[in-house]
Amino acid sequence: MTTPPGGVTKGPGALPVQPTVPEHLAGALLGIDLGALRENYRILKARLGRAACAGVVKADAYGLGAAEVAEALAAEGCRSFFVAHIFEALELRAVLPRDHAIFVLNGLPPGAERDSAEADVTPVLNSLEQLQAWSDLARRLERPLPAALQVDSGMSRLGLSPHEVERLAATPALLSGVQLVLVMSHLACADEPDNPVNRLQRDNFDRLRRMLPAVPASLANSSGIFLGQDYHHDLARPGAALYGVNPTPGDANPMRQVVSLRAKVVQTREVGDGVGIGYGYASRARTHMRLATISLGYADGWHRRGAAAAFHHGARLPFAGRVSMDSIILDISALPHDALRPGDLVDLIGADQTVDQVAEHAGTIGYEILTSFGRRFHRHYFGA
Ligand SMILES: *Cc1c(COP(=O)(O)O)cnc(C)c1O
Numbered sequence: 001m002t003t004p005p006g007g008v009t010k011g012p013g014a015l016p017v018q019p020t021v022p023e024h025l026a027g028a029l030l031g032i033d034l035g036a037l038r039e040n041y042r043i044l045k046a047r048l049g050r051a052a053c054a055g056v057v058k059a060d061a062y063g064l065g066a067a068e069v070a071e072a073l074a075a076e077g078c079r080s081f082f083v084a085h086i087f088e089a090l091e092l093r094a095v096l097p098r099d100h101a102i103f104v105l106n107g108l109p110p111g112a113e114r115d116s117a118e119a120d121v122t123p124v125l126n127s128l129e130q131l132q133a134w135s136d137l138a139r140r141l142e143r144p145l146p147a148a149l150q151v152d153s154g155m156s157r158l159g160l161s162p163h164e165v166e167r168l169a170a171t172p173a174l175l176s177g178v179q180l181v182l183v184m185s186h187l188a189c190a191d192e193p194d195n196p197v198n199r200l201q202r203d204n205f206d207r208l209r210r211m212l213p214a215v216p217a218s219l220a221n222s223s224g225i226f227l228g229q230d231y232h233h234d235l236a237r238p239g240a241a242l243y244g245v246n247p248t249p250g251d252a253n254p255m256r257q258v259v260s261l262r263a264k265v266v267q268t269r270e271v272g273d274g275v276g277i278g279y280g281y282a283s284r285a286r287t288h289m290r291l292a293t294i295s296l297g298y299a300d301g302w303h304r305r306g307a308a309a310a311f312h313h314g315a316r317l318p319f320a321g322r323v324s325m326d327s328i329i330l331d332i333s334a335l336p337h338d339a340l341r342p343g344d345l346v347d348l349i350g351a352d353q354t355v356d357q358v359a360e361h362a363g364t365i366g367y368e369i370l371t372s373f374g375r376r377f378h379r380h381y382f383g384a
Helices: 034-048 058-062 066-075 086-093 113-119 128-141 162-170 197-209 355-362 366-372
Strands: 028-033 080-083 101-104 122-125 145-150 178-184 259-271 289-294 309-312 315-318 328-331 345-349 378-382
Touching: 028 034, 034 066, 034 378, 058 066, 058 086, 058 366, 066 080, 066 086, 080 086, 086 101, 086 113, 113 128, 122 128, 122 178, 128 145, 128 162, 128 178, 162 197, 309 328, 345 355, 355 366
Parallel strands: 028 378, 080 101, 101 122, 122 145, 145 178
Antiparallel strands: 028 259, 259 289, 259 345, 289 328, 309 315, 309 345, 315 328
């Protein structure tokens, strides 16, 4: 394998070897089940029927490793990928063949037009200014440049306003030199199936896209796929569901868990009644207690706020005191003596505790838990 100046191993087909902390030196182990990821892709595809299924791999595939994830999805037949930034697209292009489309959701920052054109990636144009800049560059380069166009169907985040879509429809010359390959929009409330905003946004989207050239359309994210067929259009853009986050909150999770997280015990101790535990003595020993300190903390993306627990062979080990930067103290009084020794592993995410449950404890969403993971874990990929 050759490593170009960019630092990423050249594809197609070659996995870039992501640097990871060796297992025997790491404080915690992050397992990523690429077999479960692939099964999740198949579950979503089966739901979609005729519509195609993209893979959203922005933010390093929600923290799981964009190259590894994209390769696994490509092996399942995925041909469209979405990232947020052009530099993410450049890294991904090194592992994906040219006929796999890479869309850049945040579009075309001023000054990045030439890099985008040279990188063979497809910007999502979000404004008439971006469209103008792309069209100008196409004229200068004397070749058509591909683009997706985002319209704002009611989220007020990115995309042309309905008024701007009307202007574009009345002035087709604004698209000169631009090869439109996708019209898309994004749902604000897709995880609330009963929210009337979903239908309104879908109707807005369908009205707006009919004013534009007839190209493939895309509206649904993970949760949008579960709103039904009239949200599927030509291409769905799931991210979170691929990684095991429940796209149907409130109902059973139809996806398989992809991530497991285990942390090593640093040491164990016994403390007497009334002894203070951890920063601020936020917790005190009630009686004689046995504690284990594990080597994972908020610097690894484990949220400092919110109650949670670790597990050992299914036994719940509550956190005692506050989460530190690099460690957490567990109450292991319920375990037999010597059940845990330095170097042993406890489960933080896995069969006993899902990503969504960890998020709920921390008052956030699974997306933030996954994307918060730091770089100190030993990462191991399996099931490919
Ligand atoms: C992040 C993102 C997605 C993926 O959303 P999930 O809820 O993770 O499936 C799809 N489309 C756009 C525009 C996004 O920003």
